[in-house]
Amino acid sequence: MIPYGGDSTTLILAVLTITAVTWYIYIFFFRTKYQNLPPGPSGLPFFGNLLSLEPELHTYFAGLAHIHGPIFKLWLGSKLGIVVTSPSTAREVLKEHDTVFANRDVPAAGRAATYGGSDIVWSQYGPEWRMLRKICVVKMLSNTTLDSVYELRRGEVQRTVKYIHDRVGSKVNIGEQVFLTVLNVITNMMWGAGVEGDERESLGAEFREAVAEMTVLLGKPNLSDFFPGLARFDLQGVVKEMDALVPRFDRIFEKMIGERTKKEEDGKENESKDFLPFLLNLKEEGDSKTPFTSTHVKALLMDMVVGGSDTSSNTIEFAMAEMMNNPEVLRKVQEELEIVVGKDNLVEESHIHKLPYLHAVMKETLRLHPVLPLMVPHCPTETTKVGGYTIPKGSRVFVNVWAIHRDPSVWENPLEFDPTRFLDGKWDYSGNDFSYFPFGSGRRICAGIAMAERTVLYFTATLVHLFDWAIPQGKQLEVAEKFGIVLKKKTPLLAIPTPRLSNPDLYKEN
Template sequence: MNQFYMTTLSVSVLLISIIWYIKSLRKTPPLPPGPRGLPILGYLPFLGKHLLHQFTDLGHKYGPIYKLYLGNKLWVVISSPSLVKEVVRDQDAVFANRDSPVAALVGTYGGNDIAWSPYNSQWRAMRKIFVQEMMNNRSLKESYSLRKDEVRKTITHVHTKVGKPVDIGELSFRTELNVIRNMLWGGIIEGEEGKRIGAEFRVLISKIVDLFGKPNISDFYPVLAGLDIQGVKKNRWKIICNPWTDTVSGGTDTTATTVEWAMAELMKNPDSMAKAHKELFDVVGSDNMIEESHMPDLKYLEAVIKETLRLHPAVPLLIPRSPAKSSTIGGYTIPKNSTVLINVWSIQRDPSIWDNPDEFKPERFLDDNGNLDFKGNHFHYLPFGSGRRVCAGMPLAERMLIYLVASLVHSFEWKLPTEGETLDMSERFGIVLKKSTPLFAVPTIRLHDSNLYM
């Protein structure tokens, strides 16, 4: 009897141990580590002006995935290629939703556009039409004459400004705006009227982009969204835009900003500028203007654009994602509806990945990283994002970036307006990473035949 009792007890203990072990395996992983905040406010009071540097420093302290509460909203910041892969590739469908700020939802009819829409059938249809009708190779080849005309007009305009300061960002924006308006609507407004409308449109787009990236109380305390404390919904008429306006803003502001950064880096690094000039002379010559057919042979200029986007990614934290259900990344739980940021700026300056990461060195994309492209398949280089939500306008942006920068560099020499002036390379953080001070540069003619500028 005692032996039977002992056998039964042993079996029971064994079964209980097995059940406990199985339950322990099913235990929900913990949340990521992160800094402690204050009650109700979370980490909000401790955020500084230089968020990219602050987020990177927090990553160094807490690891490549960490959390912080901003208000009562949980934010998760990721800054390692392997963890990025889990988000944008392994669990892409789970993390394909956007965490849209209130201003973006109001300004786009509830996220009724490609950038801010939830991941659903409507978004898939919009993106499919946009990519297949505008961004495919056939459409881009057929629209080359539009891009060529606008770039040539830009060169002609700069020719009239020789010896005078030119706002590179404004110049690039107007060129991009005319290209996209022409592709969308088949015409542009010429002359002074066109310049006026372009300038006004740039102000409007800048305000929209800044507003979409500006924190709103409701973004940190969703329970207060109905109160509209900051009047975003009440003033929706000031920020409302349709999907096509969204396309224009996405294709102009980010591309113009990157052109401005590229020109600033070349002016700051005379050796790189000299190499670009030599390549242009070898490929294009001094008696021709740039054509898109030259682009495949301009390897160094392509590397310049890639290096510019490495140091100055247009959207440095990408557009926030939000998991459709609770998930596990890097062994940590990421709750449903939390905000997930991918710190591309930090990854692309990581010294464990990049040699001398803060140095502008286009040559790195001609050597070991020569196979890196913009498609998001290399998780340590994601200037256009990756996965289902990779930038839909990437094919056009890639063409225009190289074409416009190459044309400006080939046609003119550039210098700062004041002798001995130091080029300001400081950043102004927002949803789009811009220069703190606009780049004004003075052009002088490089090509011998003045007819090329007409």
């Protein structure tokens, strides 16, 4: 017979305590030893290491690697997390066992942000993902396609130049203006519309805030991911917050899709070069085996708008801050631009391949401040071995590229901003060298490398060719980082522009 009242409560508590202790002993002693899991810090019953996580996960994980080695484990509730922090272990995950680790452990926030994980970032490895990647790499982001929409990018950069020139002598939020420029480029490429006129400043700040909130939620440790049985309760409100953000973008997507569909129905020809008509036609043509749906259209638009704008603008902001913090580097960039571009000309994308020192600045910026410091987490589809340890199927695997890029055994003076280390042409973005792979590697390498390279180099070159920049009096320049799935500058870069070149026509919008 089960006792009632206080005795019943005592019995339940006793059973729960015994269960928790048994689980703790099994997980942290017998199971770990039996499976030959990597070493790692001890944890608490039920929670594992969740309560000891620090906000700046990339630096926290780097610190744990110094204690536990280049591959270690963390128990995140019922989820096993594996962190790799060396070129050799990264190679095993991303090259030697690439197919096994090609899947994603999709967080609840990722599903909410991308229509159930229907985008190229979070979709599982397979026919659907291959279809989406082919659309992105071959059709939307190839060099040929990017060449065809260069005038869109050029026009947006010139609008930004005029905006900055109108504010000469006043503080300019560089990151915000670059973000809005990139956002306008992407939205013009996607559906032929950007943010102009009086809306520029207010909507730019609003969009950037929304995108920033999204990326914070995507990188935030969430109980729903670590205790799947609790996911429906959304105890931290992460999905609720994401569900409030997504409609801001979804309404725009629906509006643009509706307008383009109506034009098609009315028989009006589309003369613009944007991608939306192509995506809608692809949806109509269909593929019985791997259909491309309206959900895929919106998920890809979300990838482009959120992923493309935030990543490139953050890199440019870091690059500007690092150059301003290293005046000799900035001087060399400007001298190179004067030789290649001239003092009476605007920077064009055709100049980019003739600017090796600027390219080295971009590479060094991505070394110190990689866009995704822990990459997008991988998830093995079968149990395998890495670094001599067992990595069970379904684990969440983090590749700490931020720490690898600062490894003193690989890089001389790793904390120093020194673009000259990239002038010998040894390092590139292919992901084949696991000491430097800012865009990832293997099957899940970033699909937008070509566009990111053009965007960062072209915009950065324009900003430093046309303007000198000074920090407001009494303010201090710093390049501290704020962790998220996308790495950001901790405090906005506010600087005062001064025109460098004497020709006033260079600062006008054509």
